[in-house]
Amino acid sequence: MRKLLILSCLYLLSSCNLFTSTDVKTQRLVEKELQAINWNDVDQYPLFDDCDETVSKSAQKECFENTLLLHFSMILQEFEFILDKDVEEVVYVDFLVDKEGKISVLNIDKNSIIQEQIPEFDGIISRSLKSLPPVEPALKRGIPVNAKCRIPIILNSEETK
Incomplete structure (x- = not known):
């Protein structure tokens, strides 16, 4: 009977997490929490000074x-573009706002009409970023993170008569 009691106690002790170190337990909790985080979404979008950080995302x-x-x-509007024909197009500009709040152009998605009619468009957009007001970076769990965004710019010209 005594052997059975000792074996039962040993089985109970070995099956519990009593022998698992706190570092291992902590690591498991951290891994579980990291898997639950949606890394494709931010808690707060990049913000200019005029934007309210207390409003919804x-x-x-x-x-x-x-x-x-x-x-x-x-x-x-400061530029006077000379166009061969009317233009009514949407140009998509992809940006990166980095952890320090610096904004840069990743890509400008435009069709061949815009490329032919306004070849300087990319340069104008890139240079105009220098005159932007300061940007606060996006936040994820209170930590500044890089954030990508896409802005549609509608280009519309009308022929003057």
């Missing part, structure tokens, strides 16, 4: 995008 995104669009609209 969708409102933050809208403020960020509207500020960029207004900036590009003002910059593009």
